[in-house]
Amino acid sequence: MKSFLKIFAIERASFKDWEFKERTDKSFLQLYPEIIEKQDRIWKDMEQKIAHFLQPGKSMPGAKTAIAKPGITHNAVRSLNSEKSTIKCTSGVLKKKTITDETCEALRKALPKVFQNHKVCSLQLICEGLRDLAIHQSTLPKAYSKIAVTAASGVADAPPEELQEVISEVATDIHGFYVLKSSPDHPEYDSLRKVVIDLLLARGPNAKLKKAEVFEAARLALRRDVNNNEYTKVMTDFCETKGSSWVLKSGDGKPL
Numbered sequence: 001m002k003s004f005l006k007i008f009a010i011e012r013a014s015f016k017d018w019e020f021k022e023r024t025d026k027s028f029l030q031l032y033p034e035i036i037e038k039q040d041r042i043w044k045d046m047e048q049k050i051a052h053f054l055q056p057g058k059s060m061p062g063a064k065t066a067i068a069k070p071g072i073t074h075n076a077v078r079s080l081n082s083e084k085s086t087i088k089c090t091s092g093v094l095k096k097k098t099i100t101d102e103t104c105e106a107l108r109k110a111l112p113k114v115f116q117n118h119k120v121c122s123l124q125l126i127c128e129g130l131r132d133l134a135i136h137q138s139t140l141p142k143a144y145s146k147i148a149v150t151a152a153s154g155v156a157d158a159p160p161e162e163l164q165e166v167i168s169e170v171a172t173d174i175h176g177f178y179v180l181k182s183s184p185d186h187p188e189y190d191s192l193r194k195v196v197i198d199l200l201l202a203r204g205p206n207a208k209l210k211k212a213e214v215f216e217a218a219r220l221a222l223r224r225d226v227n228n229n230e231y232t233k234v235m236t237d238f239c240e241t242k243g244s245s246w247v248l249k250s251g252d253g254k255p256l
Contacts, residue, residue, distance in 0.1 A: 012204075024202045026195075027220045099158045099166065106150035107166045115171070115180045119238045122177055122251040123160065126167065172197050175205045177251035179238045186237075189230045195221050196234055200248055208245035 010019050029036055099107075107130075114129035115121065121129065164173070171178040179197060182190050195218045200207045211231070218226045239246040 015205075019204060024198075026198065026217060030221060030223075097162060099162045103150055103158070104166050106146075107163075108170060111167065111170050112180065112184055115178075116184070118251075120174075120177050120179055120249040120251040121171075123164065123167075125252060126178065127163075172201075174200050174248060177248060179248075183234075183237060186230075186233050189234050191222055192218055192226055192230055192234050193237075196239070206247070208242070208247055209239070210245055214246075 011017075012019055110130055110133055111126070113133055114126055118125055118129060167173075167178060170182075171180050174197060181194070181197075183193060196209070196214060198221075199209055199214065199217055203209070214231065214235070215226060218224075235246055238249055240249050241247075
């Protein structure tokens with residue numbers, strides 16, 4: 001299997017995964033969304049079948065695939081980045097969510113306030129920020145303090161995967177560090193913001209971006225030329241210069 005994967009991907013031992021050698025063709029994604037959707041459905045279907053046949057006692061399908069009888073539960077493979085709220089354990093039994101709806105709503109309101117102080121946050125920094133916010137707002141009117149306290153207490157009891165699921169509603173995970181999907185200061189530049197985030201994701205950890213690369217990616221994705229003003233607003237929000245390149249700001253609350 002490895003010899004086959006090495007043809008078109010590079011193994012990243014520290015992350016226990018593989019990364020394609022070729023960069024994502026953003027223009028293809030823009031021009032042929034129907035192909036992307038079709039392939040996504042195919043891969044999801046394959047994932048379900050593989051998960052099913054990896055169960056003890058199951059054999060790989062031959063010419064025909066057996067249809068599961070009603071009442072039989074299957075193993076579920078769940079990614080931390082999944083947007084689905086239903087969680088299944090390996091036995092197929094539904095696990096009760098630890099985070100309540102009230103806590104989820106409080107987190108959605110409190111998280112942007114945490115990102116006001118730290119534009120890029122690790123999961124640990126988000127948890128610390130929520131606790132600090134609860135302490136700071138304890139002297140404010142009850143409605144404001146309740147939101148912060150509810151969010152902070154929910155973080156203390158919630159499993160990481162549930163917390164990450166809520167965070168992913170408002171922020172993007174860039175190789176272990178979170179950035180708001182929408183800028184509270186300049187939401188009009190969110191389309192360019194997404195282009196930069198996608199570039200950082202595609203380049204992998206420790207990505208470095210050049211101005212010309214950002215302009216070209218924006219031209220392909222947005223089908224227009226961006227100006228220096230919006231470019232500067234977006235880049236300085238969650239990136240900083242390192243030599244002649246831009247890198248993601250530190251996500252631990254400390255400068256690089």
